[in-house]
Amino acid sequence: MDTSALKRTPLYPLYTKYGAKVVEFGGWEMPVQFSSILKEHEAVRTRVGLFDVSHMGEFSCVGPGAMSFLQELVTNDVFKLVPGRAMYSPMVNASGTTVDDLLIYCFTPTEFWIVVNAGNIDKDWQWMNSLANHHEVTLRDISSQTALLALQGPLAQSVLQRFTPVDLSTIRFYRFAKGDVLGVPCVISRTGYTGEDGFELYAPCEAAEKLWSTILADKSAEGVVPCGLGARDTLRLEATLPLYGHELTEEIGPLEAGLHAFVKLDKESFVGKDALAKQAKEGLSRRVVGLVVKERGIPRAGYRVFQGDKDIGHVTSGTMSPTLGEPIALAILETPYTSVGLNVEIDIRGKRVSATVVETPFYRRSKETPKKRDQGEDRR
């Protein structure tokens, strides 16, 4: 593999020290695992793990027209944002399929951050700038200056609290605060992509190594486990959080992906509204559902799904669920085949295995940990 064109995060030089296996992901050289995907997965479900997700893109969006620009750009209702709140939203094109899914952070009514998927940074940058011309707004790509660490798991708050004067218990789910962590100015956000409680820390690149090394050296929670993208994927799949390129694509829109709560068709206007409103009115021809495999075999992205002789769709993501101990999948299926309890068959490399449509998420954390409260619809 020619790795010369691949990008690296500021933490790349430390990967080897922590035992990382490095793979190509969306144009980046990223750790797929440090110790073992299963061990890292379990650490996040039961204790705490630390991820380097500095490959994610960050754009600042500033100006008197920033809010109206964002309102037109994405499907969720940006006007609901107030300083200190974050919001998840899909971003669609005129035909209602997905350009990307992203987080918006509101610092002031005229200052925002948009956090996008690593593999879509260039595409999103062009897409947003073409729309920004019509608004009083200045976009700046701050990705290369911004590191992002995700501390995830039930013990995330108690570990992070040792390193910051900010009272973390005051930051509720999908809220954030600016504050020092180890003396480094950070954006501390109670968000994540694992289905557990946790924080994401946006920090200057030059401080990334200090944050990473110090947090991992903490022994208060039996040790913080460094985690790679492999565990990130199994964790998010159990929590049924969509992954761009799988459940959301240039072919699959947010309604088909089941993200109705993040598509506000009562907004005055936004890119793709007409197409999505038409889908909603006429009914969706296909939908993403959860499947649990009842036989031996692991479904993978792209595998076809059948009922009898009829091809009814395909798997968008699949894995052996570490928490459930069963193979699980998300699949986009024709609507008549999406009822919970229905039996279907997945073609696993030429062999049909039976699977059942189930309620999602596959995994939901217990209520004891601080979580959604009044933000029932936000997630990521």
Next chain:
Amino acid sequence: MSQVMQGLKYSKEHEWVKLDGQRATVGITDFAQAELGDIVFVELPAVGQQLKANTTFGTVESVKTVSDLFAPLSGKVVEVNERLQDSPELVNSSPYEDGWMVVLEVEDTAGMNELLDAQAYEAHIAE
């Protein structure tokens, strides 16, 4: 550093073979299990099936990927490691012992000469 056992023969596809008379025990190497990561599923052929050298005889799946198993020799499957059905992680923890996969009855052991010895396999994985 991956462990390579002396006295075994190896395929370039990272299977090992231990020949005892006409019986060849086959598994995957320490290097292969480490590359795959946590193994969560192993699919093996049925006892009695005839395998042809260099064709696939099963699959091994880790959390992230699926990998085909290639028969290093031609022969008839006389035993499969049933423990791997419920404990596929044995391939990770003990690739050369508890994680063995099949035993073949080999008619013509000349195929062994096509395989790499430990030293050549070490050189192969160092590439």
